[in-house]
Amino acid sequence: MSVLPIHYAEVEAIYNQTIGSGYKTLAVTSAIAGEGKTTIAQAIVERAQIVGKKVLLVEMNTFNPALSEQLLMSMNNHVAENEIIAIESKGYSLLPAPQNIRDVLQYRESKFLLAAIKRWLVDFDCIIFDTSALTSLNQSNIAAEIISEVCQGTILVIEAGRTPASSIQESIEKLKNKKVNLIGSVLNDKSNPSLLVELQRESHRLNWLCPVLMSKLRKKLASTVLLNVSI
Template sequence: MRIPSCHMEIEQVFLQLEKHECHSLCITSTNPGEGVSSLAQALTERHLLAGYRTLLVDLNLQNPSLTALSLDLTINNNESDTSHCLSYIEHNSQVVLGVPVPQNKAQIVELRQPKKLSEQIKKWHEEFDKIIIDSSALSQLNANNIPAQSIAGCCDGTIMVVLSGQTLQTELKEALTSLDNHHANLIGHVFNDKYQPRLKTEICREIERLHFLPNVITNKLITFVQNNRFLSTVV
């Protein structure tokens, strides 16, 4: 799913990141499929529109979203260097400057080490103003992945994506504890209401079902509900 960078919700997240002067950002979630990649891509686009040199880094080895159009990964003196390149976002047909998931096991092992990951982020900062990292879910801890907890601890800030109506409260608490143990700077949460529409969305849906009303009245009612400030604050 592609989230337009012009959405007011994306603008609010962007302004919070500006307020915290966040130069490297980790985006994660409790479980897979909560919308991390979509948010990372939308924020990358928003920062580019603001004039920042922005790099999208895909460290979600379980569900990668970037495909390299050109790849230049080299290993010198037994040390791996993860380079950026033009990358293709498969599900929305966009091209960005990014870092696809590492394919070399030596690179994965290195990036699992917080010290090495911090050094790599510093290298990226030599060329870019903003680094946005699409990480795996906090619950996905295995030998073939780069723990999101470690990534979060190496970044200036972290955003948690929560799938409303799906993520359990106990799971969220465990995820927050894990981030705290890794000294992550949690800036905030973004709630994905894919399965839990807002009240005004439900009202508009019910209005559309009133087929006995003329279209003119239906459209006026829907416009009124959509522009109502109070309903915009109610989930």
């Protein structure tokens, strides 16, 4: 799982439209698995705690509980069920994904979730939910739209060039049916090559004709400020 620096303009924009605008509960979801929603959720959490907010990150991704697995490994599995753990190195707290079917069934109930949120907000300024993907279906899954329904806002993470249009449409329909407040979408372009990479790749095709010139061109492209701006 990659780490997204909190000083990125994209993180600041997401934060300002969500927690920075007064949202106390936020769900971060995606159309399919592996689109980077956990990375986005962590970045928002860390950005919030930088300004002194007490933040709780709740992992509801039972399909791939990456955060919980990391925590359990670091603590040698010595974590009680439903125990909120303070991650001192990060400055926030984490509630690991539920591990048994009884807890999963409870979290599928809106009333139970709302009651839990009310309790958590006594000790925390805001709560970020890292959900499973909207199209992930299995018997131990907590549907992302159920979690999104009880949150003040939701952001949808989509990976450019990878997520099928049909999955995006299905995900949006699920959120609409639950009358979720979809704040916006985050486009993850990690699988899309940058313009710099594409130009350099194309230059290699002309190596047979003028290798020295193409080598100089690639160096020039690499030093062009506009082509090296992270977006």
